[in-house]
Amino acid sequence: MNKKFEEKTISTEPIYNGRIIKVQKDLVTLPNGKTASRELVKHPGAVGIIPITAGGKLIVVEQYRKALERSLIEIPAGKLEPGEKPATTAIRELEEETGMGANQFDYLQTIATSPGFANEEIHLFIARDLYKIAQPASLDEDEFVELMEIDLEEAEAMIANGAISDAKTVIAVMWMRLNIQSIKK
Amino acid sequence: MNKKFEEKTISTEPIYNGRIIKVQKDLVTLPNGKTASRELVKHPGAVGIIPITAGGKLIVVEQYRKALERSLIEIPAGKLEPGEKPATTAIRELEEETGMGANQFDYLQTIATSPGFANEEIHLFIARDLYKIAQPASLDEDEFVELMEIDLEEAEAMIANGAISDAKTVIAVMWMRLNIQSIKK
Numbered sequence: 001m002n003k004k005f006e007e008k009t010i011s012t013e014p015i016y017n018g019r020i021i022k023v024q025k026d027l028v029t030l031p032n033g034k035t036a037s038r039e040l041v042k043h044p045g046a047v048g049i050i051p052i053t054a055g056g057k058l059i060v061v062e063q064y065r066k067a068l069e070r071s072l073i074e075i076p077a078g079k080l081e082p083g084e085k086p087a088t089t090a091i092r093e094l095e096e097e098t099g100m101g102a103n104q105f106d107y108l109q110t111i112a113t114s115p116g117f118a119n120e121e122i123h124l125f126i127a128r129d130l131y132k133i134a135q136p137a138s139l140d141e142d143e144f145v146e147l148m149e150i151d152l153e154e155a156e157a158m159i160a161n162g163a164i165s166d167a168k169t170v171i172a173v174m175w176m177r178l179n180i181q182s183i184k185k
Numbered sequence: 186m187n188k189k190f191e192e193k194t195i196s197t198e199p200i201y202n203g204r205i206i207k208v209q210k211d212l213v214t215l216p217n218g219k220t221a222s223r224e225l226v227k228h229p230g231a232v233g234i235i236p237i238t239a240g241g242k243l244i245v246v247e248q249y250r251k252a253l254e255r256s257l258i259e260i261p262a263g264k265l266e267p268g269e270k271p272a273t274t275a276i277r278e279l280e281e282e283t284g285m286g287a288n289q290f291d292y293l294q295t296i297a298t299s300p301g302f303a304n305e306e307i308h309l310f311i312a313r314d315l316y317k318i319a320q321p322a323s324l325d326e327d328e329f330v331e332l333m334e335i336d337l338e339e340a341e342a343m344i345a346n347g348a349i350s351d352a353k354t355v356i357a358v359m360w361m362r363l364n365i366q367s368i369k370k
Contacts, residue, residue: 003249007251015208023226066192069304
């Protein structure tokens with residue numbers, strides 16, 4: 001692991017131990033020997049799934065995001081449960097959010113979303129050869145989402161006009177454009 | 186602004202008022218009338234700059250990210266100061282982190298990085314026609330970064346092998362590939 005310019009921890013002040021996030025303030029030694037403080041959010045990590053239909057459309061969900069006080073259009077995603085492998089989370093979240101399974105699940109890459117203050121990393125998967133699950137597991141009781149299928153040109157237009165702004169979803173759409181030959185049959 | 190499935194705030198419990206982030210726990214009314222709690226991180230927002238050299242290379246910085254306990258390779262970026270316009274932040278941060286100015290600054294798009302728990306949005310700009318500033322403004326005293334110029338193929342290989350994982354930087358590299366005709370002279 002790359003430790004260039006490492007900031008060594010002098011002390012950690014726990015600030016909040018929530019249901020999803022933990023917040024702490026670390027006092028660190030900088031590379032020049034001085035000290036500084038770092039406000040840090042610890043998050044369990046998440047997966048994002050890029051579900052592509054046989055017709056080459058992307059399945060997205062619209063949901064309200066309280067942090068931003070508006071609803072966003074995003075690829076299906078969800079937090080890792082303790083000890084859960086990302087591939088397992090991805091299968092579960094795809095089922096819960098879309099009612100679908102996938103005969104082809106491919107790991108794409110892992111992204112760090114907000115490295116300046118949070119350790120959240122999202123593991124991205126491509127889901128293809130989708131099928132409807134007869135009795136899918138349902139969403140958490142505090143989740144409300146609306147499903148949409150959008151084609152690539154529509155998704156790109158939505159990025160251009162700001163209707164899609166979620167980072168993982170922007171990456172999903174760019175990936176589709178760069179891999180257009182693999183998304184249409 | 187899209188308010189579908191809006192979660193109305195019943196009460197807000199302030200948890201932490203830090204130098205950079207604020208943390209709060211909101212009690213909300215869900216679309217079905219039930220209540221739920223939301224753990225929220227408020228962040229001032231940031232810019233990310235995609236500086237492209239005359240030779241079509243991307244300028245990136247390597248820096249230690251305490252939240253992740255490792256150093257990351259990222260496009261130059263920085264937080265908005267109160268009341269500052271993103272374009273102003275972008276010019277300032279490019280100068281501080283790279284010692285460069287740009288004769289051509291173009292707004293690309295704004296991304297929401299972690300909508301599940303944080304309101305951080307990053308405004309992305311493309312910086313071209315770069316020039317060295319004789320006496321550039323310096324970094325904040327707790328910032329240590331190393332500059333690198335990488336060509337597109339190298340950047341793509343670094344995404345593939347995990348050496349680049351920062352979301353805004355992944356978007357920057359994908360943008361370059363999709364706009365290859367505009368980055369080489």
